[in-house]
Ligand SMILES: Cc1cc2nc3c(=O)[nH]c(=O)nc-3n(C[C@H](O)[C@H](O)[C@H](O)COP(=O)(O)O)c2cc1C
Ligand code: SF4
């Protein structure tokens with residue numbers, strides 16, 4: 157494999173063919189914010205927070221998945237890039253409860269996002285809490301739709317396909333097939349999705365309820381009852 | 392001027408009769424390609440003819456074909472299991488984009504209903520040159536007549552040896568399947584269309600890799616719009632020189648424009664490139680109704696831009712539209728007279744994009760919703776025309792910022808163009 161020469165923020169750099177702009181930039185110690193990207197998964201290129209400006213390109217390019225080309229000239233922090241990132245984080249903050257996503261909040265602060273600009277009368281993500289199994293809760297009000305859980309559940313790790321994407325546009329969301337409760341899905345409770353979730357939308361059940369003031373004894377009782385109900389011997 | 396180059400057969404031949412098509416010069420182009428001793432010249436010729444895609448993006452059709460032919464086969468053989476058996480041995484694919492969902496666009500339908508064999512022939516020519524053995528027509532679900540005629544035409548072509556094994560020579564096999572859309576605008580975007588054919592959710596893929604490298608089933612794929620294909624038999628037969636006799640230097644050939652809205656004779660007209668917009672609206676489409684005045688023209692579909700009445704003399708060619716910041720897009724021309732409620736039009740456009748966003752990427756998923764909300768706030772409780780002072784500068788800036796982020800950062804063309812028309816109405820002061 158041959159190497160590729162490109163310029164990042166005016167700095168000439170040589171990287172192996174097939175590298176992404178993000179990898180090339182990290183070699184130069186340049187920080188590019190990422191949200192949906194996970195090093196072990198296929199980049200879905202959808203949060204767009206990592207966008208950079210490639211010279212002569214019509215639109216910005218996602219650094220996490222764009223492969224470097226010879227002679228490419230990249231700006232990782234131009235005014236256009238900053239405007240896009242600020243706007244994206246603003247939109248995200250205006251739609252999703254980011255209280256459990258400190259990393260994204262930090263980005264939002266760094267880029268000066270002002271989500272309040274969109275006003276109060278706007279549509280936000282709203283879902284009931286799914287507490288339908290003993291292991292983890294699904295609080296999709298906090299979901300940023302990064303797809304990591306779906307990838308972890310499916311082709312990038314577990315090959316179980318218990319959760320999928322459903323709905324379109326603003327109403328796109330993660331769901332089990334036909335919205336069945338998790339115990340009725342193909343879920344094997346491997347926990348890969350919980351590990352991968354960057355926003356706190358998926359959380360171990362115990363952690364969630366402890367955070368919400370339930371004590372351990374009470375929690376154990378509730379889940380035992382549920383388990384018994386599920387196995388059909390609630391005598 | 393009106394010029395019937397690719398619509399010559401419409402209404403003249405029986406679209407169900409292959410003999411009629413043959414009698415009007417049908418399949419001569421395919422015969423020529425199959426008889427040729429070398430085939431590179433056909434693709435060179437297509438490039439030299441200067442034909443660009445009619446689906447919206449206006450990319451050189453010849454270059455696209457060349458790129459696909461030159462693409463490295465990406466899969467080791469035998470191909471992976473997940474590709475259905477009958478598609479595995481096609482080293483590339485030819486796809487006709489007949490999803491036609493751009494608002495105000497109805498030309499592909501007329502071509503498919505009126506001259507289905509022409510599209511089939513064009514796809515077959517392309518398949519021969521690109522060594523594809525399988526092709527797809529992705530047809531808008533709401534076109535039942537086109538479906539019927541295409542199905543019939545495919546069957547007849549198969550019976551007569553123009554599809555299937557040994558087409559005009561011993562070593563050429565090709566067949567076409569129809570896939571019907573289910574009403575999603577986004578499935579007209581080429582990579583979302585591939586996903587749909589593969590049986591997945593209709594969501595665009597990040598580009599690059601481009602379809603010519605990794606398209607349908609990750610194979611090199613040539614995807615063209617119906618109208619683009621309709622030009623191919625002519626260019627194949629007559630050559631680049633003949634084609635360049637029509638149109639302007641930078642936009643050779645013709646274009647089918649779809650006039651709708653407040654014109655007296657709305658409809659599809661094939662015009663020579665470079666024909667002034669005024670001629671199309673006033674002569675071909677019969678002008679406005681008596682005593683009405685022109686308020687605005689939306690050109691290029693929902694993803695296009697508004698033109699002011701004083702821009703009506705622009706020649707309809709890529710370069711001249713480009714010069715005034717407009718696009719030809721899908722060829723849709725929506726005429727709005729003084730009775731049209733501009734705010735209603737803008738709200739409708741915003742609603743269209745909100746409803747049609749696939750929701751994959753963040754800027755468009757949230758941005759199209761916010762864009763609609765901002766416009767709704769602006770218009771709340773107000774009648775047709777707003778005064779400049781009715782809109783707070785902050786709201787307007789928010790709308791522009793939202794639009795800019797969608798344009799710069801969205802994954803596909805839908806989000807990238809979702810704010811174009813709306814912002815152009817503000818820029819041109821059409822609503823203030
Ligand atoms: C949201 C969206 C919708 C599209 N819809 C269509 C369509 O309905 N028909 C079409 O031919 N091209 C459509 N396109 C353009 C295609 O992606 C692609 O550019 C085209 O099929 C290429 O063919 P051409 O080179 O012949 O134009 C659409 C693009 C986008 C972004
Ligand atoms: S639940 Fe978590 S991992 Fe899954 S899409 Fe939402 S934020 Fe991403």
Ligand code: SF4
Pocket residue numbers: 577594595747748749750751752753755756801802803804805806807
């Ligand atoms: S721009 Fe819109 S339609 Fe295109 S991928 Fe993003 S969300 Fe989907």
Ligand code: FES
Pocket residue numbers: 189190191192193200201202203204205206207218219220221
């Ligand atoms: S991190 Fe690159 S698109 Fe999300």
